[in-house]
Ligand code: ADP
């Protein structure tokens with residue numbers, strides 16, 4: 001039977017080797033992994049990616065255990081060593097492409113060694129893809145770590161159908177043109193038969209770069225490349241709506257012993273501070289997420305509207321991410337200091353304005369947070385999509401709660417009923433927080449209904465279906481042309 005092979009840098013599970021040599025698996029964090037996981041679960045395909053364990057830590061015995069854990073989830077591991085991780089992952093992927101594509105030019109490092117490693121690791125991935133692919137299979141490559149892979153696969157297996165989806169923004173031509181490897185990157189991506197982006201803007205930016213950098217003919221959303229026609233389109237990624245909705249509906253209260261720290265804190269909030277409104281933010285600790293902006297805007301809100309002091313609390317959950325990259329370390333330091341400053345300035349004996357958690361959380365605790373908060377405050381300065389916003393919507397089964405969302409997220413293009421803000425405008429954020437807290441229930445309900453309708457309809461299943469349908473059409477058209 002034909003299968004779909006998903007390929008991404010990270011697998012949906014991350015393996016850890018414990019001190020006693022046992023291996024444990026944790027779900028990966030991030031939109032790509034959480035979103036694609038349900039697509040993979042419902043398919044008969046396989047998923048190729050890195051297991052989370054570097055080669056240097058693999059004894060034959062450990063490798064066997066890692067492979068067993070990975071295979072039990074229909075995954076296949078690509079082996080990466082420390083040099084690969086330092087140069088391809090922390091280097092070119094996260095010190096070059098990530099900042100550049102998120103408009104952080106000042107953070108972008110162009111380093112020849114990083115680039116060479118990026119090429120080399122993309123070639124490592126192609127070897128595993130070749131070993132797994134059979135005639136009639138479809139290859140679906142994901143994200144910025146593997147931009148060269150589509151062309152490498154096309155070169156080795158010309159007749160296989162290849163889709164590519166970018167989970168982050170594609171920057172405007174004026175940004176992309178600064179990139180020394182701009183030509184190679186575009187040529188790598190053009191190995192795919194269909195290229196997908198979250199929004200029409202990213203698609204347009206990509207097409208503009210293809211036109212101007214490669215001087216290729218672009219007709220509406222089709223690119224003529226040698227004897228191939230490549231299709232480009234936007235597919236806004238959704239979430240597994242029912243998983244989140246059902247989890248919120250059937251959420252069971254745990255016993256005192258089972259309760260995590262966060263649940264105990266939430267209980268405390270509900271018991272003693274039930275008149276204190278709760279504002280929630282959840283992100284990976286990443287400089288694109290606008291975390292310092294958010295704290296400063298919250299501080300400004302408390303100053304501008306002192307009547308809300310002791311009446312409101314910001315609960316901030318940040319998941320550790322890429323902590324070997326200096327900018328992420330600086331961000332962590334800045335966040336710690338800002339939280340300390342605001343809490344130092346405003347706390348009273350009975351009230352702390354910000355509760356800040358820096359850790360990953362089990363799924364149930366995320367649901368606890370989503371369902372207990374009055375407002376979600378999502379303020380990225382740049383974000384390809386932002387699935388957290390959609391997850392918040394899906395869990396609001398009473399149709400209350402208000403979403404305050406940055407207009408710099410891909411999600412803002414779909415979620416008209418959210419309160420949209422410019423994350424650089426503290427005055428606007430402060431006023432919008434006030435508007436959100438004071439919003440009448442009827443308006444909350446009207447907006448939430450609209451948001452839920454959209455997020456329920458364009459679920460991740462629908463997203464994957466539309467992408468695959470479009471990819472099959474490209475293939476079909478091609479076959480028709482060849483037959484004619
Ligand atoms: P990004 O992909 O940039 O990390 P998204 O908002 O699109 O941003 O996706 C983040 C994903 O990570 C969401 O699916 C969210 O549920 C998950 N997540 C965020 N924080 C945590 C956490 N503390 N523990 C577990 N999962 C988390």
Ligand code: G6P
Pocket residue numbers: 010029030031032033143144167168321322
């Ligand atoms: C974003 C990226 C993903 C990445 C995730 C987590 O969602 O689009 O490709 O997997 O962040 O980052 P990490 O570097 O830990 O894989």
